[in-house]
Amino acid sequence: MIISSRIHPFITRVTWTSALIASALLLGSCGSKPPKSLVTPLPPVAKHPLPNKPDDNRPVRGVWLTTVSRLDWPPVSSVNVSDPATRASQQKKALTDKLDNLQRLGVNTVFFQVKPDGTALWPSKILPWSDMLTGKVGEDPGYDPLQFMLDEAHKRGMKVHAWFNPYRVTTNIKPGTVAELNRTQSLHPSSVYVAHRDWIRVSSDRYVLDPGLPEARDWITSIVAEVVARYPVDGVQFDDYFYTETPGSTLNDSQTFRTYGQGFASKADWRRHNTEQLITQVSRTIKQLNPNVQFGVSPAGVWRNRSHDPSGSDTRGAAAYDESYADTRLWVQKGLLDYIAPQVYWPFARDAARYDVLAKWWANVVKPTHTRLYIGVALYKVGEPSRNEPDWTVQGGVPELKKQLDLNDALPEIQGTILFRENNLNQPQTQQAVNYLRNRWGS
Known part of the structure; x- marks a missing residue:
């Protein structure tokens, strides 16, 4: 496997960083020995800021580019190409075509999913190669997608945030998936499923890491450290998958709670503490490695409903605090994030979770802080018939989209909009909205 040797220039000025990265990379090969904490305690921050670019304060006009299940990229057809060089060429061409289209649209920031599960879209020493690229976990695609x-993107004046799904190992628990993971036993690195089987749980009918294990959180932190140390990413983002459960597939972390949950009033409080620990570790580590890399989270749009908490929003939606065990409001208040990008995926007329109610609520949350606020908008709903949300189909969804962007521009606390997700820009039902965006955002 070819490992990129590209290192950020300023890294050499911070002597302890080499040790941290060495520890991070070592984790990929230590299957039987739990890793030591990489980030606790941390030395004082030694900041070496790079010169600010003139466009650093421009509003974010972003899009999420998904790789899980090849939803946006790479093209499904490319995976079946037998010649590695041809396959890589097709994937590169598909990506540059997308970037050209985004540039014409006026998009200036791409949130690129580099860790869709327990695999990587860069030559990692901790994670095996993603099967999204070749159809086989651990197979080198012949180039470095990240x-x-x-x-x-940088050639086109666009920023890139490396988007990680922290805890997800697989998207299903099928026997074929297990067999594929077991086949990585002889690889270096192998899948975390075989290297650290005791960290793995089942939740929402998929394999996940147990967020209550300090070793698992350190391992995730090491993965982020590897990327930030080796690549000139503009930012790092975690999505909303922290604790993920369904009624029929809950996370069995009872033993972990017995081991680590002493002193907490409830398992729910302990779980929220675990999630905050991960966010704190990752935030500190990024700032130690490169204080210019932005760290953000894109949580579910509702923190808590007012019916459960007087500080919550006037909504009746699924709440991150209660369902994902993510106290996202507290992370903003504690200054753990450079930005937060709540997924406000409802129209103005959706009474249970009105777009304007949530956008204004989040604006008030960030107002006394230094955390930037970007709003995630539901491009995937545009043009799709919906009994509960008919506004997405009125005049091709343009009036609804216009109202949302107008509100984002009108509230000074909102410093950007991110569209979910890239491939929806290419669908017939969104073309009126895409033309509107091009006229509004494009140069």
């Missing part, structure tokens, strides 16, 4: 994305 470096290619960075080179091509």
